[in-house]
Amino acid sequence: MAEHSQTAAELEPEAIEAVEADDEVQGMREISATELKGITESLIFVADEPIDSKSIAKVLRVDQSAVDEAVQSLVEDYAERSGGLHLREIAGGWQISTRAEHHEHVRAYLKSKPSAKLSLASLETLAVIAYKQPVTVPEILEIRGVQSPSAIKTLLDKRLIVAKGRKETVGRPMMYGTSKEFLIQFGLKDLSELPSIEDFQDLAGDLANE
Amino acid sequence: MTDDSQTAKTLQTADPTKAQTSPSISVAGAAPAITPDHETDQLKVTLGEFEGPLDLLLYLIRQDQVNIYDIPVARITEEYLRYLKLMQELDLAVAGDFLVMAAQLVELKSRMLLPRDPLAVEEELEDPRTELVNRLLEHEKFKAAAQMLWSRATVEQAVFTRAEIETDKNNPEVAVGLFDLLTVFQKILARHKEEVLMEIEREEVTMAEMIERLRNMIRSAGELNLVKFFERAGSRRELVVAFLSVLELVRMAEISLVQRETFGEITARVVTPA
Numbered sequence: 001m002a003e004h005s006q007t008a009a010e011l012e013p014e015a016i017e018a019v020e021a022d023d024e025v026q027g028m029r030e031i032s033a034t035e036l037k038g039i040t041e042s043l044i045f046v047a048d049e050p051i052d053s054k055s056i057a058k059v060l061r062v063d064q065s066a067v068d069e070a071v072q073s074l075v076e077d078y079a080e081r082s083g084g085l086h087l088r089e090i091a092g093g094w095q096i097s098t099r100a101e102h103h104e105h106v107r108a109y110l111k112s113k114p115s116a117k118l119s120l121a122s123l124e125t126l127a128v129i130a131y132k133q134p135v136t137v138p139e140i141l142e143i144r145g146v147q148s149p150s151a152i153k154t155l156l157d158k159r160l161i162v163a164k165g166r167k168e169t170v171g172r173p174m175m176y177g178t179s180k181e182f183l184i185q186f187g188l189k190d191l192s193e194l195p196s197i198e199d200f201q202d203l204a205g206d207l208a209n210e
Numbered sequence: 211m212t213d214d215s216q217t218a219k220t221l222q223t224a225d226p227t228k229a230q231t232s233p234s235i236s237v238a239g240a241a242p243a244i245t246p247d248h249e250t251d252q253l254k255v256t257l258g259e260f261e262g263p264l265d266l267l268l269y270l271i272r273q274d275q276v277n278i279y280d281i282p283v284a285r286i287t288e289e290y291l292r293y294l295k296l297m298q299e300l301d302l303a304v305a306g307d308f309l310v311m312a313a314q315l316v317e318l319k320s321r322m323l324l325p326r327d328p329l330a331v332e333e334e335l336e337d338p339r340t341e342l343v344n345r346l347l348e349h350e351k352f353k354a355a356a357q358m359l360w361s362r363a364t365v366e367q368a369v370f371t372r373a374e375i376e377t378d379k380n381n382p383e384v385a386v387g388l389f390d391l392l393t394v395f396q397k398i399l400a401r402h403k404e405e406v407l408m409e410i411e412r413e414e415v416t417m418a419e420m421i422e423r424l425r426n427m428i429r430s431a432g433e434l435n436l437v438k439f440f441e442r443a444g445s446r447r448e449l450v451v452a453f454l455s456v457l458e459l460v461r462m463a464e465i466s467l468v469q470r471e472t473f474g475e476i477t478a479r480v481v482t483p484a
Contacts, residue, residue: 046375086369095371103368114367120356127355143352145345146262146307186359187366200354201347 040070050093091183125151131197134164134175263311264349283322287315395453398440415448420455433479
């Protein structure tokens with residue numbers, strides 16, 4: 001109790017009341033490592049989108065570093081267990097998902113088919129946008145050698161790309177970049193996880209050797 | 211004319227297998243197919259996965275197995291133009307981009323034919339093909355990148371996350387059940403009974419008219435308090451028609467009904483297509 005009142009005294013006067021009235025919240029700040037790990041896992045599980053450690057720390061009112069530790073420990077657990085689930089970093093957050101190797105059975109149960117893929121034109125346009133962002137329509141045309149209005153519309157509809165303002169040049173064309181949804185759908189932590197475009201040089205270079 | 215069909219046949223025999231050998235997905239330069247339709251005795255052209263002029267050029271370069279850094283411009287230009295002519299001949303909508311490339315190729319060809327300026331500085335003696343080669347290589351890189359994205363997406367489609375959880379966030383309003391609607395209707399009916407003591411004139415409002423009225427009222431305001439709508443009804447019969455028209459519009463998914471709280475007011479809204 002002595003320790004408790006000392007803590008309270010250090011707080012802002014108006015906060016003392018709140019803290020004393022809500023002893024449970026006070027308790028939350030002293031979550032044990034084991035408990036924190038469990039709660040962190042629960043939150044990752046219920047989150048609709050990949051959730052980052054900062055958001056978890058904010059909800060639990062604990063240090064982000066403590067959450068980071070909890071997540072790391074969870075990642076090790078998942079890897080060690082090698083069960084049906086996977087804890088991985090996607091789009092700057094953490095997500096629990098099934099393992100890709102079980103897809104046949106999961107699909108059979110869900111009666112789901114792989115959803116419609118993007119057309120070749122859309123994929124190429126997406127590749128140009130991903131690597132050159134922010135990029136304007138004329139710049140995309142220059143690389144693809146062909147207009148891609150329907151591809152851009154499809155990508156916008158699927159929320160894979162977003163408008164990123166206008167370029168301060170003649171005609172002020174709209175610039176496009178990839179979205180968080182893009183990272184999620186392509187299983188990327190962040191854009192730096194994309195292989196360097198220069199890595200594709202070798203592939204392109206094959207043309208010279210033929 | 212005879213000459214052109216001859217060209218088509220030559221093209222076809224020069225490349226009879228490529229169309230069949232291309233796997234289900236091949237990002238880099240799928241072959242176009244020219245197949246004779248025996249019934250109509252006409253040639254059918256499928257452009258395969260040709261997207262634009264750069265793809266066609268890459269295809270021609272591959273087909274001829276020439277070094278991309280040393281493109282025989284005259285030959286490739288000729289082949290390119292032959293394809294273009296064929297496409298026009300067969301009434302394919304040839305995109306303007308193809309014509310632009312044709313013009314650039316012809317210009318390149320003529321520049322190659324010109325003798326080099328003997329007085330030019332060394333740096334200016336750049337190969338006129340360099341720009342085109344760089345564009346082709348750049349294009350090829352992005353085709354490879356597209357292939358990479360495709361495989362990533364395929365892997366990612368094999369990974370599942372849990373189904374959506376129903377929370378207040380994604381379901382902010384309590385959906386309205388038929389009984390809620392009936393309760394409201396009954397209340398109004400009861401109130402109506404008290405108010406209207408005698409019906410003097412029999413007003414005939416048809417279902418279609420009532421649906422139209424409801425539609426207009428919702429459209430103009432964006433949403434409509436159903437109680438208010440029902441109260442406008444002049445007779446018991448009109449009230450019934452009004453009620454039925456609400457049900458009808460809900461059935462046709464033109465409107466949706468929401469109730470912010472249990473036993474609260476019911477509001478009708480236009481359904482915006484997702």
